[in-house]
Amino acid sequence: MEKTYRPDTICVQAGWKPKKGEPRVLPIYQSTTFKYDTTDEMGRLFALEDEGYFYTRLQNPTNDAVAEKIARLEGGVAAMLTASGQAANFYTIANLCQAGDHIVCSAKVYGGTFNLYAATIKKLGIDCTFVDPDDPAEKIEQAFNENTKAVIGETIANPALTVLDIEKFAGLAHKHGVPLIVDNTFATPVNCRPFEFGADIVTHSTTKYMDGHAMAVGGCIVDSGNFDWEAHAEKFPGLTTPDETYHGVVYTKQFGKKAFITKATAQLMRDLGSIQSPMNAFLLNVGLETLPLRMEKHCSNARKVAEFLKSHEKVEFVNCAMLEGDPYYELAQKYMPNGTCGVISFGLKGTREDAVRFMDSLKLCAIVTHVADARTCVLHPASHTHRQMNDEQLREAGVTPGMIRLSVGIEHPQDLIEDLEQALLQV
Numbered sequence: 523m524e525k526t527y528r529p530d531t532i533c534v535q536a537g538w539k540p541k542k543g544e545p546r547v548l549p550i551y552q553s554t555t556f557k558y559d560t561t562d563e564m565g566r567l568f569a570l571e572d573e574g575y576f577y578t579r580l581q582n583p584t585n586d587a588v589a590e591k592i593a594r595l596e597g598g599v600a601a602m603l604t605a606s607g608q609a610a611n612f613y614t615i616a617n618l619c620q621a622g623d624h625i626v627c628s629a630k631v632y633g634g635t636f637n638l639y640a641a642t643i644k645k646l647g648i649d650c651t652f653v654d655p656d657d658p659a660e661k662i663e664q665a666f667n668e669n670t671k672a673v674i675g676e677t678i679a680n681p682a683l684t685v686l687d688i689e690k691f692a693g694l695a696h697k698h699g700v701p702l703i704v705d706n707t708f709a710t711p712v713n714c715r716p717f718e719f720g721a722d723i724v725t726h727s728t729t730k731y732m733d734g735h736a737m738a739v740g741g742c743i744v745d746s747g748n749f750d751w752e753a754h755a756e757k758f759p760g761l762t763t764p765d766e767t768y769h770g771v772v773y774t775k776q777f778g779k780k781a782f783i784t785k786a787t788a789q790l791m792r793d794l795g796s797i798q799s800p801m802n803a804f805l806l807n808v809g810l811e812t813l814p815l816r817m818e819k820h821c822s823n824a825r826k827v828a829e830f831l832k833s834h835e836k837v838e839f840v841n842c843a844m845l846e847g848d849p850y851y852e853l854a855q856k857y858m859p860n861g862t863c864g865v866i867s868f869g870l871k872g873t874r875e876d877a878v879r880f881m882d883s884l885k886l887c888a889i890v891t892h893v894a895d896a897r898t899c900v901l902h903p904a905s906h907t908h909r910q911m912n913d914e915q916l917r918e919a920g921v922t923p924g925m926i927r928l929s930v931g932i933e934h935p936q937d938l939i940e941d942l943e944q945a946l947l948q949v
């Protein structure tokens with residue numbers, strides 16, 4: 523067992539381990555395929571009897587080095603990179619469920635995840651019940667049925683910015699013999715390690731803080747290795763009974779704690795093919811090296827900007843769980859004592875038109891769809907993501923006409939505050 527280092531050290535040193543004379547920096551293995559000397563050598567790979575590379579749709583050394591780094595950061599036993607965060611969240615469900623199965627998901631999740639679970643997997647015969655994550659455990663429990671195979675939530679929800687009570691959700695999932703999956707995109711393992719609070723599987727959109735420079739779309743799945751699939755074998759036949767497409771291999775028997783990730787690689791990547799490109803994995807690795815530095819700065823900037831906005835007469839409310847008095851402050855203190863993330867939201871007093879005037883007056887903060895990268899950016903849900911809704915529908919969706927989502931970057935905080943201040947003068 524390798525020594526467990528602290529996150530800052532893991533971010534810089536883990537993953538790629540060069541041997542004598544090999545490149546110090548992780549190389550981009552920009553090759554679709556890999557060479558062997560004998561028929562038998564390659565045959566053993568196809569039988570899952572040996573570990574090794576043969577085709578980049580399944581595995582690639584650049585990707586695996588980066589996945590190893592993220593696994594170490596989360597404290598998991600195995601990880602895989604996917605082409606996007608959407609692919610990571612789809613694979614996690616597809617690896618556990620089949621037609622007739624059911625999942626329970628927090629209603630406070632990313633819009634893409636909501637569509638994936640509310641509409642797309644439904645067409646594949648997998649049903650999802652959305653629950654209010656702030657309801658008491660007894661109420662959430664009513665969503666479970668005998669076909670439930672997983673529970674899902676986001677550490678910090680995008681864009682609601684609510685904080686998940688991970689222990690409450692883990693307790694419910696385990697009482698019903700199923701794993702808790704936590705999308706840890708906004709917190710990153712620098713600020714929260716959901717496995718320490720009972721989560722079993724973690725997913726990421728690496729597109730956000732992990733990449734951190736808005737360069738590459740990507741995703742990741744990490745397994746804690748803690749969930750005992752065999753103790754609930756009847757619920758998870760895909761992991762505990764023979765896979766005829768691999769000569770009858772039983773993943774839990776042959777791969778133990780790595781069963782979940784091995785099955786997702788061997789079956790899902792083989793058949794659905796959403797691998798991250800090695801070039802993107804390389805860029806992600808560069809981003810990961812500075813993740814702890816950036817998260818600290820994102821959080822301290824977000825705190826300062828949120829405090830400024832909160833004290834401004836033209837601002838109605840600010841959502842930022844790092845501020846005392848925020849409804850999620852206590853949960854954030856428990857799960858993320860060092861800070862949450864750089865994304866905050868706030869409401870301007872006034873109309874949709876006032877918000878538009880404010881947005882258009884910003885000089886430094888850019889209007890983009892993205893969040894969670896080095897450059898500060900803003901989005902006006904009423905004009906952008908929720909454009910089709912009238913004011914009443916907006917309020918039902920928890921969005922006000924004047925609400926603005928602000929992803930605070932790593933610029934100097936005073937420059938950001940001055941930009942917001944001059945734009946507020948225009949309202």
Ligand SMILES: *Cc1c(COP(=O)(O)O)cnc(C)c1O
Nearest residue numbers: 606607608632680707727729740
């Ligand atoms: C962006 C995001 C996703 C989707 O990730 P992509 O990389 O854009 O596919 C999933 N979950 C959360 C919390 C996100 O913010």
